[in-house]
Amino acid sequence: MTKKILILHTGGTISMSEDESGKIKPNERNPLANISLKNKSELELVTEEIFNVPSPHMNPERMLQLSLRIRQAEAEGFYGAVVTHGTDTLEETAIFLDLTISSNMPVVVTGAMRSSNEIGSDGLYNFRTAIMVASSKESVGKGVVVVMNDEIHSARYVTKTHTTNVATFRTPTFGPIGIVSEGHVNYVQTIKPQQHLPINYVVDQVFLVKAYAGMGTELLRALNQTATNGIVIEALGAGNMPPETLPELQALVEHKIPIVLVSRCFNGIAEPVYDYQGGGVNLNKMGIIYCRGLNGQKARIKLLVGLSAGLSGLELKKYINN
Ligand SMILES: NC(=O)C[C@H](N)C(=O)O
Structure with a gap:
């Protein structure tokens, strides 16, 4: 059976490219449109560009908009969702989604440290791995996860630890909850369940x-x-x-x-x-x-x-x- 995966692009380096002077800038056309997948026939990717912002422009109102879209996706028959995001505030959006989405649907957040046309760009690779994780039956009921550099981290504890290194996302104290290797999704630990609050509005201050x-x-x-x-x-x-x-x-x-x-x-x-x-x-x-x-x-x-x-x-x- 074909699995429908909702792709929500929000911006960040994963959607940017480097100009002649070496500066990284947002693009008109998302470079992730070029993705090729091994098991394409089993997946239907539905893509929405919900925002196109660098992640320092993210805020709780935008996080709420994302959460509401994903909550609606389950009723629309989606198997899972992938959110592409800038890495600077990715950990905040990821935990926001984890705390506010109560379904068992796999939700994967990913990003990139190198823009689309840089040597060793990690965007397309992370995106493909994130789709693999979101469509895996192993990911059902795992809560929101962050997939970067072949590691699967719980949204609750993962944090950005390096300004430029592609291995920037780490989970201090507890470690990653899984890895992706040779196209296989392997979970190695589960974390304590938590209370979900499906809010429809956010306070400020x-x-x-x-x-x-x-x-x-x-x-x-x-x-x-x-x-x-x-x-x-x-x-x-x-x-x-x-x-x-x-x-x-x-x-x-x-x-x-x-x-x-x-x-x-x-x-x-x-x-x-x-x-x-x-x-x-x-x-x-x-x-x-x-x-x-x-x-x-x-x-x-x-x-x-x-x-x-x-x-x-x-x-x-x-x-x-x-
Ligand atoms: N690697 C990145 O995505 C960093 C970028 N400044 C952002 O968070 O949008």
Whole structure:
């Protein structure tokens, strides 16, 4: 039976090319139109250019538009979906889709580090591999995955780790969930299921701040406003903050602005472990929410999705904790 795969192009280097001076620019015609597949007769590719933007131009409204299109695709009989995307914010869009699409349909996000006409361009290759993964029966029920450089990563934990290397996408702490080799899709691990919130609207004013040695109250005070819906802090080590920040953190908690804490460390999980002034035990008692295993930019998307679904108080805490 022919499998229908929805291809959603959003832009990024995968759709760009290099000019004579070596500058990378968007194209009128998407270079991925030239794809050739081994099992073409078994697949029907339906292509839509939903956006044509570099990924620093992505935002939660566009992520929502993508999510809504994919949710509709299942009802239209699609077997799977492939999203091509710029790599700079790919991990944010991927987790947004993962948190907001509740179906078992395979959804694969991919991109490229080299534009279409550069030597060693990885765009067409990643695109073809992504289609292979999206059409594999092994991918059903795996949630949203990111496929780059022959690796399959969960949308939840994958992150961009290098500015230019084609092996930039990595999953710190947990590793990839699978690989593609010799045309075969191999999953090697499954990750914990999570709650899906199929939202239809997104809130704004959710901020991300990084902690540093000697941090004071200035940045946090600037965010202590009625318009602020939530704050994610990339805290120190296992989840600690400099003591000088405590009065302003307390003021934010009193103003009922949700504060979510992750670690600024590349590996590991933030947890309330240390019982000193500014240590995690203190922060947890104050009502600051710990988010396990996500990096700052992903925790921000999770907080934004939770708030957009109308969660607050204990419900929000439970959602973020899991
Ligand atoms: N490799 C890439 O796709 C980077 C590009 N700046 C983008 O995110 O759109």
